[in-house]
Amino acid sequence: MTGVLPVTLGDATRVVQALLYSGKEYVCVMKLHADTNIEHLKKVLCDFQDVVYQRPPLRASVKRQLRTRRIYYLDFLEADGRKVLFRVGCEGGTYIRKLCFDVGEVLGCGAHMQELRRTRAGPFVEAESVTLHDLAYSFIEWQENKNEDNLRRLIQPMEDALGLVPKIYVRDSAVDAVCHGADLTAPGVLSLDSNVKAGSMVAVLTLKNEGVALSKALASAQQVLDMEHGIVAKTMRVIMPRSTYPKLWKGANKQNEQKS
Amino acid sequence: MPRSVAPWEMKHELLVKAKGETDPRFGCRPEERSTENRMRYGVINLDKQAGPSSHEVAAWVKRILKQEQVGHGGTLEATA
Numbered sequence: 001m002t003g004v005l006p007v008t009l010g011d012a013t014r015v016v017q018a019l020l021y022s023g024k025e026y027v028c029v030m031k032l033h034a035d036t037n038i039e040h041l042k043k044v045l046c047d048f049q050d051v052v053y054q055r056p057p058l059r060a061s062v063k064r065q066l067r068t069r070r071i072y073y074l075d076f077l078e079a080d081g082r083k084v085l086f087r088v089g090c091e092g093g094t095y096i097r098k099l100c101f102d103v104g105e106v107l108g109c110g111a112h113m114q115e116l117r118r119t120r121a122g123p124f125v126e127a128e129s130v131t132l133h134d135l136a137y138s139f140i141e142w143q144e145n146k147n148e149d150n151l152r153r154l155i156q157p158m159e160d161a162l163g164l165v166p167k168i169y170v171r172d173s174a175v176d177a178v179c180h181g182a183d184l185t186a187p188g189v190l191s192l193d194s195n196v197k198a199g200s201m202v203a204v205l206t207l208k209n210e211g212v213a214l215s216k217a218l219a220s221a222q223q224v225l226d227m228e229h230g231i232v233a234k235t236m237r238v239i240m241p242r243s244t245y246p247k248l249w250k251g252a253n254k255q256n257e258q259k260s
Numbered sequence: 261m262p263r264s265v266a267p268w269e270m271k272h273e274l275l276v277k278a279k280g281e282t283d284p285r286f287g288c289r290p291e292e293r294s295t296e297n298r299m300r301y302g303v304i305n306l307d308k309q310a311g312p313s314s315h316e317v318a319a320w321v322k323r324i325l326k327q328e329q330v331g332h333g334g335t336l337e338a339t340a
Contacts, residue, residue: 005308006333007321010300019333023267050261061335073263089266092334118308120268121334129307132317136324148295155302157290161333164267171280175287190280195272207282208289225277245286 003118004129012158014239018165018201018214022122023072025089029116030100032082034109044106045074045086054098062093069094083114092122123163130154158239159211162203166193168224168233169205170212175245178204178213182249183234186227196221202233211239299325308336 003026006019032041049071056064072089079085088096097113104111119126138150170178174188184204196202196217204212215233217224224232293301308317314335322330 001336002308002310003336005306005314005317005336007304007306007318008331008333009302009304009321009325009327010329012301012303013329013331015303016331016333022333024334025266047261049263070264072266072269118334118336123268124305126307129305131307132309132320132324135304135306135321139325142295152295152298155298155304157293157298158301158303159290161303166272171278172283172286189277191274191276191278193272194275195270206287207280208287210287210290221275225275240287 001116001118003116004121004124004126005118006121006124006161008158008161009155011239011241012161014237015158015161015211015214017237018162018203019092019122021092021201022164023089023091023120024094024118024122025087025120026096027077027085027087027117027119028096028100029114030084030086030103030111031114032084032107032109032111033104035082036107036109038079041079041084041107042076044103045076047106048074048099048103052094052099052102054095057095057098067093071099084111087119089120123160159205159209162205162211162214165201165203165214166196166217166221167203167205168192168196168215168217169207172206172245173248175206175212175240176243176247177249178215178235179238179240179242179244181235181238183231184213184215186224186229186232189224189232192221192224194221196224198223201236204233204235206245210244213238213240299327 008016051068051070055066056062069091075087077085100111100113141147142151169191170188198219202215202217204215213235214237215235217233218231314332318330318332
């Protein structure tokens with residue numbers, strides 16, 4: 001299996017969660033076990049553009065209970081004998097090997113996955129991916145020749161990993177409270193994406209575009225616009241180190257005085 | 261079933277609730293971080309080759325870039 005594998009460094013490991021749940025796209029070679037009418041095959045593939053039920057395989061790192069995953073699109077690309085090439089866009093955690101097997105069951109002839117290449121993981125696409133060789137070369141170039149240009153091109157800011165997560169931009173004064181684990185309240189919100197939904201993951205960002213935390217929205221974008229007080233998003237995972245921004249919440253100075 | 265809209269095809273806009281400014285004395289725009297911090301808060305869109313597991317590839321990145329901690333988003337394995 002080849003293709004896009006986002007790798008996080010150092011403290012950026014905190015944003016991994018946003019990538020695990022993000023959608024994926026694959027190009028896959030499926031091998032049919034008998035000759036099949038192409039038009040029929042295309043129709044069957046089209047029927048899989050839906051919510052599918054899957055039980056994780058025996059060799060899996062998750063609990064083996066039946067779960068649902070959405071297939072956003074499943075495009076037939078070409079066929080060569082019993083080999084079928086298709087492109088699939090799906091939710092994170094969809095097993096493509098299982099998908100191929102199920103397509104074979106519906107066709108009646110049986111099928112299995114022969115080759116798989118991931119062409120997208122959330123915001124990261126194949127066209128912009130880099131090889132280990134590029135990485136090793138530019139790192140040495142930076143260490144030995146002090147040329148950082150290539151390395152900076154290959155290593156992206158962790159905020160890029162939040163590309164597809166709905167965002168909430170907050171005031172400087174709200175940042176450090178969130179860094180200490182507090183939930184985000186309405187007065188701290190400056191702007192937000194229209195696709196923020198209650199119950200789903202959001203990224204809390206500063207006006208400088210720095211990631212502060214991954215949170216769970218408790219209200220929709222429209223509701224947040226009308227809120228004057230109350231919790232907007234529950235902090236799930238803090239990304240930014242504490243004290244990057246000053247402590248400005250009520251009682252913060254008092255706390256500091258008591259300590260000294 | 262017709263195809264549905266994937267997250268990367270969705271359109272959304274930024275809604276403004278209040279006006280505000282950010283103090284340049286604190287924090288740093290992600291693209292202006294030093295190369296050391298770029299790595300500390302960095303992510304690589306890696307093209308994984310066939311053969312090694314995602315875990316092994318992450319371990320190689322760790323060694324090549326002399327990092328203490330690396331993670332990977334979404335395993336890309338034979339069972340995927």
